[in-house]
Amino acid sequence: MDSYVPILHPPGARLRRFIVVGARAKSSADFKLHALGDSGGRMDILVRCIRAAMLVADGVRRDTQLDLLLLGGNDAPLALRMDGATIRFLRPDERRNARLLQRALAARHAGVDAEMVAPGIAAARRSLEDLAGEAMPPNLFVLDRHGDDLRGVRIADASATFVVGDDLGLSEAHREALVQCGARRVSVGPAEVHTEDAITLVHNELDRRAVATG
Numbered sequence: 001m002d003s004y005v006p007i008l009h010p011p012g013a014r015l016r017r018f019i020v021v022g023a024r025a026k027s028s029a030d031f032k033l034h035a036l037g038d039s040g041g042r043m044d045i046l047v048r049c050i051r052a053a054m055l056v057a058d059g060v061r062r063d064t065q066l067d068l069l070l071l072g073g074n075d076a077p078l079a080l081r082m083d084g085a086t087i088r089f090l091r092p093d094e095r096r097n098a099r100l101l102q103r104a105l106a107a108r109h110a111g112v113d114a115e116m117v118a119p120g121i122a123a124a125r126r127s128l129e130d131l132a133g134e135a136m137p138p139n140l141f142v143l144d145r146h147g148d149d150l151r152g153v154r155i156a157d158a159s160a161t162f163v164v165g166d167d168l169g170l171s172e173a174h175r176e177a178l179v180q181c182g183a184r185r186v187s188v189g190p191a192e193v194h195t196e197d198a199i200t201l202v203h204n205e206l207d208r209r210a211v212a213t214g
């Protein structure tokens with residue numbers, strides 16, 4: 001029995017969406033929970049992104065979606081979408097979130113293009129171009145240390161999508177595809193930070209703006 005009941009983080013008018021590109025992250029449940037990095041194609045990074053993107057100290061960010069793009073293994077490309085509005089069983093505990101992710105992947109049915117695999121988690125065979133194409137410029141951003149400082153970037157409309165790489169960063173082909181989709185490069189600061197920290201810094205900036213604008 002699950003005793004943890006996430007507290008609602010009140011949804012804002014703006015949807016926040018993060019796309020994390022797992023360059024070699026397994027697109028199947030075929031990885032070991034005690035060796036997420038080696039056996040999962042750096043699935044450990046993606047699991048840390050779940051906490052950074054979806055959780056605050058007192059519960060779930062209901063205004064946030066997280067797309068984990070899994071590009072490793074035979075089922076790639078596969079996108080797992082976590083929707084803060086409906087997701088359940090998230091924890092600050094990485095091991096439990098890794099298990100949630102693994103179970104979601106194991107629940108997929110062979111040959112099905114898109115399906116719900118757990119409460120608030122959908123799986124679909126999608127490329128980065130597919131995912132980025134859901135966002136309308138100027139609301140599509142690529143997180144890049146050499147981009148424009150996010151603090152000075154106006155986010156025009158009701159929602160914003162941010163694409164971030166894993167430890168390998170984004171490939172040239174992915175960068176080019178994002179440019180074609182109209183993405184703007186934005187920086188969260190001068191230091192090259194870890195993937196999950198870049199997400200945290202974006203949330204922090206948007207949280208501050210939300211308070212400032214009421």
Ligand SMILES: C[S@@+](CC[C@H](N)C(=O)[O-])C[C@H]1O[C@@H](n2cnc3c(N)ncnc32)[C@H](O)[C@@H]1O
Pocket residue numbers: 142143144145146163164165166167168169170186187188189190191192193194195198
């Ligand atoms: C650990 S970094 C990748 C480092 C990789 N060696 C590279 O050259 O891209 C992971 C991701 O975090 C994001 N990132 C890291 N530092 C950032 C910064 N200062 N501003 C914006 N995004 C950043 C980028 O999307 C990057 O692909």
